[in-house]
Amino acid sequence: MxxxxxxxxxxxxxxxxxxxxxxxxxxxxxxxxxxxxxxxxxxxxxxxxxxxxxxxxxxxxxxxxxxxxxxxxxxxxxxxxxxxxxxxxxxxxxxxxxxxxxxxxxxxxxxxxxxxxxxxxxxxxxxxxxxxxxxxxxxxxxxxxxxxxxxxxxxxxxxxxxxxxxxxxxxxxxxxxxxxxxxTYSLPAFQTAAPGADIMMHTMERYFTREKGTQLIDAMSEGLMRTVRAAVPAALADPTSYEARANLMWAGSLSHCGLTGTGLVGDFASHAIGQELGAMFDMAHGVSLTAIWSTWAKYVLDVRPERFAQFGVNVFGVVNDFDDVRATALRGIEAWDQWCHSIGMPTSLSEAGVSPTDEQIHEMAVSAVEARGGDHAGAFMELHVEDIEQILKNAR
CATH class of the missing domain: 3.40.50.1970 (Rossmann fold)
Incomplete structure (x- = not known):
């Protein structure tokens, strides 16, 4: 920590x-x-x-x-x-x-x-x-x-x-x-689902860290994500559920006030990429994040596969294959995609309705790195221009 x-x-x-x-x-x-x-x-x-x-x-x-x-x-x-x-x-x-x-x-x-x-x-x-x-x-x-x-x-x-x-x-x-x-009762379904995914992503950007010894914050983050995982579908099914809406509203603040990032170094590479998608295509923030996260996850998975396995088991309840951590990790990523689809959120650029050209991908990759003020974005794995280009291409 x-x-x-x-x-x-x-x-x-x-x-x-x-x-x-x-x-x-x-x-x-x-x-x-x-x-x-x-x-x-x-x-x-x-x-x-x-x-x-x-x-x-x-x-x-x-x-x-x-x-x-x-x-x-x-x-x-x-x-x-x-x-x-x-x-x-x-x-x-x-x-x-x-x-x-x-x-x-x-x-x-x-x-x-x-x-x-x-x-x-x-x-x-x-x-x-x-x-x-x-x-x-x-x-x-x-x-x-x-x-x-x-x-x-x-x-x-x-x-x-x-x-x-x-x-x-x-x-x-x-x-x-x-x-x-x-x-929030009268929000359209999309304005419940997309911000709900954003709550998850604000937590996940901090959760996917290379730091060890963060058990307390891990438990808090996992509890928050499990709550949001259940509350978004509940709010979509019953828009006037005070319980679901209250949990989502408080989770939104707790996910991004800094609490779930204490004692660790967060990543925020997905936000770097998502912000470029938002700028170029005027894409809703939550959409820009879900459209690329699982592609990012598979690209960086081998840096710390046990972290993705922990995410899958503790947040989405996937079966833990103790003999194959990577297989468990991939099940966790797939569970995320399934959850996104269940609330109407895309998990690829094509599902988000955009098809960037190679030239646009290069422009976004360069801008994502420039916005971070160095030669890379991300901390879980340092992503250089060519890495971001590949992630965007894989996400098409």
């Missing part, structure tokens, strides 16, 4: 009707005027926006609305939000939604607190530990952005090519996260 620091200062307010506490929480954080940032019709049509604004009126907190977030949130919209905040004298940014709305809000908060070009932040030309006050009301269980330190944005302001880039800093953890599982 490696040394680590762990701090999650986000105040989680979990349960039914908790969105009605929004105004009080903003005021407790010192906010006097908030930007309310979201995307889509759900927030307004369901009355959620009215309930949140009523709570802010009662708390004496001013606000300005800013709609327009889309999946794979755009830097161009972020810049509009920053300018709106400055014109309106905003001192607090409130996200309503899932990962896209929260990441867009984090980027706005960075822009509001700093003078540099935001492109430079996400291209890692500058760094900062300054961010405007930020809170979140979650309406989707999956990304964990409501308690994480990461921000992922599509840079669409530099010409035709879109770059998906991230910036991670502890200052980006929201001051509070309101999490009412009932707000």
């Amino acid at each position: 490696v040394n680590f620091e762990y701090l999650v200062p986000t105040k989680v307010v979990f349960g039914k009707d908790t969105e009605c506490e929004t105004g009080r929480l903003i005021k407790e954080c010192g906010g006097t005027k908030a930007l309310i940032h979201w995307g889509g019709d759900y927030v307004r049509d369901t009355g959620l926006l009215d309930r949140i604004e009523k709570s802010m009126d009662e708390a004496g907190v001013g606000y300005v609305e800013f709609d327009g977030v889309v999946p794979n949130p755009r830097l161009s919209l972020v810049k509009e939000g920053v300018e709106l905040c400055r014109r309106e004298g905003v001192d607090f940014v409130l996200a309503i939604g899932g990962g896209s709305a929260i990441d867009s809000s984090k980027a706005i908060a960075y822009g509001l607190a700093n003078d540099f070009e935001l492109e430079d932040l996400f291209l890692h030309k500058v760094t900062t530990d300054k961010i405007a006050k930020l809170g979140a009301v979650s309406t989707l269980a999956g990304t964990g952005s409501e308690t994480s330190n990461s921000t992922v944005i599509d840079i669409d302001t530099m010409g035709e090519k879109v770059l998906k880039r991230s910036y991670n800093h502890e200052c980006a953890r929201p001051l509070f996260a309101i999490m009412n599982p009932e707000l």
Whole structure:
């Protein structure tokens, strides 16, 4: 187990009707005027926006609305939000939604607190530990952005090519996260399945490590994954199951707040590749991950086959062939594919509806390595450009 620091200062307010506490929480954080940032019709049509604004009126907190977030949130919209905040004298940014709305809000908060070009932040030309006050009301269980330190944005302001880039800093953890599982009842099946797969992947990216002696975190991660494995189908079968929705919502935060990565070195190569697929094909994040994970797994399997065998046995309940660890490992990977298919998620690029050319594959592989700031992506196995190219070709 490696040394680590762990701090999650986000105040989680979990349960039914908790969105009605929004105004009080903003005021407790010192906010006097908030930007309310979201995307889509759900927030307004369901009355959620009215309930949140009523709570802010009662708390004496001013606000300005800013709609327009889309999946794979755009830097161009972020810049509009920053300018709106400055014109309106905003001192607090409130996200309503899932990962896209929260990441867009984090980027706005960075822009509001700093003078540099935001492109430079996400291209890692500058760094900062300054961010405007930020809170979140979650309406989707999956990304964990409501308690994480990461921000992922599509840079669409530099010409035709879109770059998906991230910036991670502890200052980006929201001051509070309101999490009412009932707000996820009306989600379409896809928006339950894809984020559910993302919860699994956030845990798996940390779980597949070369570190030894991580039994405690292993047990916590395996329990989380078993819970999600059961809760996603349960929520699809009964969208108003509070038990399933609550478990998914809390698992989403726990999977990406850093807890399951304590004491080990995570991988995140699948995220590196998936983010390039998202940037090039505007692919949903969860889809980009399930479309390539099993191909990645088979490519790196022999680095530590016993880890994949443990995953198969402890998470998916496959039969443990003690005489053939590799066979057990492959059964675990196959069980993952079967689970993905059972919830309607793809396990290849063709199933995801894309067919990248060799030229596009090379471009994505180069960009995936560049985004990691070195000559490779991943830690479980260092993947160089040619490795990522082969994984993408195998996944077609």
